[in-house]
Amino acid sequence: MSNWLKICALDDIPRLGSRVLRREGAPDIAVFRTAEDTVFALEDRCPHKGGALSQGIVCGNKVACPLHNWNIALETGCAIAPDEGSTKTFPVKVEAGIVLLALEQPAHV
Amino acid sequence: MNKNNKLKLVCVGNGMAGMRALEELLKLAPELYEITVFGAEPHPNYNRILLSPVLAGEQTLPEIVLNDLDWYKNHNITLHLGKKITEIDRVKRVVRADDGSEAPYDRLLLATGSNPILLPIPGMKLPGVLTYRDIADTEGMIAAAAQYKNAVVIGGGLLGLEAANGLKLRGMDVTVIHLAEWLMERQLDRTAAGLLQKSLEAKGLKFRLATQTQELIAGESGRVAAVKFRDGSTVAADLVVVAIGIRPNTELAEKAGLHCNRGVVVSDTMQTYDPRIYAVGECANHRGIAYGLVAPLFDMAKVCANHLAQMGIGRYTGSLTSTKLKVTGIDLFSAGNFQGGDGTEDIVLSDPIRGVYKRLVIKDDRLVGSVLYGDTVDGAWYFKLLRDGRKVADIRDKLMFGESNLGDTGHQGQNRAAAMSDDMEVCGCNGVCKGSIVKAIKEKGLFTLDDVRKHTKASSSCGSCTGLVEQILMFTAGGDYSAAPAVKPMCGCTDRTHAETRAAIRDHELLTIPEVMKFLEWRTPNGCASCRPALNYYLISTWPHRAKDDPQSRFINERAHANIQKDSTYSVIPRMWGGVTTADELRRIADVVDKYRIPTVKVTGGQRIDLLGVKKEDLPAVWRDLDMPSGHAYAKALRTVKTCVGAEWCRFGVQDSTKMGQDLERGLWRMYAPHKVKLAVSGCPRNCAESGIKDVGVIGVDSGWEIYVAGNGGIKTEVAQFLVKVKTAEEVLEYSSAFLQLYREEGWYLERTVHYVHRVGLDYVKQRILDDAAGRKALYERLLYALKDEPDPWAERVAGADRAQFQPLQPAASREGATA
Numbered sequence: 001m002s003n004w005l006k007i008c009a010l011d012d013i014p015r016l017g018s019r020v021l022r023r024e025g026a027p028d029i030a031v032f033r034t035a036e037d038t039v040f041a042l043e044d045r046c047p048h049k050g051g052a053l054s055q056g057i058v059c060g061n062k063v064a065c066p067l068h069n070w071n072i073a074l075e076t077g078c079a080i081a082p083d084e085g086s087t088k089t090f091p092v093k094v095e096a097g098i099v100l101l102a103l104e105q106p107a108h109v
Numbered sequence: 110m111n112k113n114n115k116l117k118l119v120c121v122g123n124g125m126a127g128m129r130a131l132e133e134l135l136k137l138a139p140e141l142y143e144i145t146v147f148g149a150e151p152h153p154n155y156n157r158i159l160l161s162p163v164l165a166g167e168q169t170l171p172e173i174v175l176n177d178l179d180w181y182k183n184h185n186i187t188l189h190l191g192k193k194i195t196e197i198d199r200v201k202r203v204v205r206a207d208d209g210s211e212a213p214y215d216r217l218l219l220a221t222g223s224n225p226i227l228l229p230i231p232g233m234k235l236p237g238v239l240t241y242r243d244i245a246d247t248e249g250m251i252a253a254a255a256q257y258k259n260a261v262v263i264g265g266g267l268l269g270l271e272a273a274n275g276l277k278l279r280g281m282d283v284t285v286i287h288l289a290e291w292l293m294e295r296q297l298d299r300t301a302a303g304l305l306q307k308s309l310e311a312k313g314l315k316f317r318l319a320t321q322t323q324e325l326i327a328g329e330s331g332r333v334a335a336v337k338f339r340d341g342s343t344v345a346a347d348l349v350v351v352a353i354g355i356r357p358n359t360e361l362a363e364k365a366g367l368h369c370n371r372g373v374v375v376s377d378t379m380q381t382y383d384p385r386i387y388a389v390g391e392c393a394n395h396r397g398i399a400y401g402l403v404a405p406l407f408d409m410a411k412v413c414a415n416h417l418a419q420m421g422i423g424r425y426t427g428s429l430t431s432t433k434l435k436v437t438g439i440d441l442f443s444a445g446n447f448q449g450g451d452g453t454e455d456i457v458l459s460d461p462i463r464g465v466y467k468r469l470v471i472k473d474d475r476l477v478g479s480v481l482y483g484d485t486v487d488g489a490w491y492f493k494l495l496r497d498g499r500k501v502a503d504i505r506d507k508l509m510f511g512e513s514n515l516g517d518t519g520h521q522g523q524n525r526a527a528a529m530s531d532d533m534e535v536c537g538c539n540g541v542c543k544g545s546i547v548k549a550i551k552e553k554g555l556f557t558l559d560d561v562r563k564h565t566k567a568s569s570s571c572g573s574c575t576g577l578v579e580q581i582l583m584f585t586a587g588g589d590y591s592a593a594p595a596v597k598p599m600c601g602c603t604d605r606t607h608a609e610t611r612a613a614i615r616d617h618e619l620l621t622i623p624e625v626m627k628f629l630e631w632r633t634p635n636g637c638a639s640c641r642p643a644l645n646y647y648l649i650s651t652w653p654h655r656a657k658d659d660p661q662s663r664f665i666n667e668r669a670h671a672n673i674q675k676d677s678t679y680s681v682i683p684r685m686w687g688g689v690t691t692a693d694e695l696r697r698i699a700d701v702v703d704k705y706r707i708p709t710v711k712v713t714g715g716q717r718i719d720l721l722g723v724k725k726e727d728l729p730a731v732w733r734d735l736d737m738p739s740g741h742a743y744a745k746a747l748r749t750v751k752t753c754v755g756a757e758w759c760r761f762g763v764q765d766s767t768k769m770g771q772d773l774e775r776g777l778w779r780m781y782a783p784h785k786v787k788l789a790v791s792g793c794p795r796n797c798a799e800s801g802i803k804d805v806g807v808i809g810v811d812s813g814w815e816i817y818v819a820g821n822g823g824i825k826t827e828v829a830q831f832l833v834k835v836k837t838a839e840e841v842l843e844y845s846s847a848f849l850q851l852y853r854e855e856g857w858y859l860e861r862t863v864h865y866v867h868r869v870g871l872d873y874v875k876q877r878i879l880d881d882a883a884g885r886k887a888l889y890e891r892l893l894y895a896l897k898d899e900p901d902p903w904a905e906r907v908a909g910a911d912r913a914q915f916q917p918l919q920p921a922a923s924r925e926g927a928t929a
Contacts (some may be wrong), residue, residue, distance in 0.1 A: 063637035
């Protein structure tokens, strides 16, 4: 895949935390880092009421939405049962300490 | 793991206890066992306590199935229906069924339930004579009701009355025969039973109490036709239902040589005398008790599953049970020892016109039992007091009137769920109607408050409607709904309670969240959004200046030092000491509003100004331009100290409340606490600052200051309680600080002062703050030490700390940075 975009160094994201990637004309993307340094990227909108998932508490491979505490699985973007709904995920990888994200179209910066 | 290498688990009994144990086991160790289940009935696991609503025509059989056949299939469970195990070969470790089939086991789970007790009288075998235990009995009764007229129910206990009510609703003429002098003598005292009998008579049921049955007499057809009593009289009966009790079904276990004594005797790990064999539910006898209700059975299932999963840390130590009659329109609740006896005292409220009767039994200053009839809204609260064993001296005068576990608002002033129609809103936060809750409980087989919260969201936000939801749960799921266990774990990540966790952090000098989780064997790698903020607070409050704050374990508001709003913008509330501001401050606020195009400016209830709709990346600049301290309006911390004008201007004021408030606020700000903390100071007893509903409320009187604690103005209005009167402002500071430090050290995370004081009792607080002067000073010192050098979080961030979280990622810059 050629459209991998370097977005930041792994260490720019706190463990069990996230950073936000702004996009013009498209929803923000939340980039999460787990305790094991796995990185996930999700549209920064909870499927429930659109809360910014990037602002939630990360536990294991889940994030709790700050608005109403829905838990969203970072791998799939799906709400943890019994809640229902899902948010979009984006391919993301870490190479040599750099976080790379794949978008359908290049992000405006 | 290869299927053949798996251990083999056989469960004898396909009822609620056995399947609950398997469900718990599958949660813990889904791959450990190859599981086989034998059930004597031809049905999958169903909710036996809902047979009464089925009989009454309020629910249907498919609605009460808990685990459908797909559930067994999806979990690779081999299910044998309609097969009764007749033999356990403990040497070969094999069970045999009545059809000759066999199943080997490594572990065996006995969940054989109980059998109805039969009367030792002639005629018990006649057609038309039933017991009340399973689906077949229920179907038999429904069929008989369609064809015959006269029913006699022998037994005026819970089950008998529910059967009688159901048969009456199906059009039969029903007489209840009861041996004792009043109904439900094991759950009710005589007065409550009298009220119950009256309302059942109003529904058309007939009763013969203190009556012994001698014989069931057959008619010409060979079917039962009459019941004959010891006094020689008879009653016509085309259907006789015998519901005089249950007896643990231990036939199989006894035959296998397992020790039985009114149940299969089990240890605290639910193991029988053969350690490969476990027993749970109504067939088991634990510490001399065989339970016949569902709540204990779930507790047992949990422990049993834990040991089957080879975790080996759970212990079952017995259950307290409560009862509720499932007869529509009758509110009846009982728990604990309500008959009284030596050394007990009664508090009784009896209002026959309203049809209300309440009796509370107290022993050694603790609630040990309660019977409620007609008004059961406080049942859950009494049950909690009973389980917790809390001393009640300080609330004794209010005890009878209840806490009514209900907030003041959000549910249309309703406090009786039974009186609500299905379309009435129960949870005003999440818009959940009674009908939706009832539907979820029935369809999804929910048993606990937590389940209902998860599935419906009712009572999951402000909690104001918790009492109503508990009532609905009790009524829908049945009498023996599963109350939360006596010791409630912090969250699903651990079995530890808040109290145990706090103690471990203190006693073992744990300083980081990973240390706590390791030491206390947390089940999840990094906790959850519920336990992590709690642990972080416990650490920094127990070890100030030693434990390091973990921002990632704080809720976003405390991480961003502003309040997240529904559109993910933030609100900013600068601190205004004692609600006093200046022209300069107001000018700066106005300039900030213009410069950052802040859409809404609002005056708060805490005498401050709220700037709403600030973008996260603007926060540090907004704070810089405001040049005011953080108001901590976003934090579990000291919020505001509300003041009235006081003696400086007010013609009635007797004390300088504004200055007192400012001194308190300057002394206590930056103080994190288990929950938010609000103070108020009024300059005279007119109390314009509303000190009566604050965590600490101070009221100036001519000769000094009165201090009130543990008030609350939110979800449920609670009037603060008088703590002490002092003379000087220094004393106000010392006593208030000492109280708040006590709360900081002992309160559980998210427990407001009102709940903390309810839990420990005001007497205890007085003992620590008033009676122990040295202790009070030490508490005050500890608070001062904790607050020493605690920075203003806004000033820190204006100076450059923690920049990254306020800045969106800039991919281009990073790309260069990365390749450089």
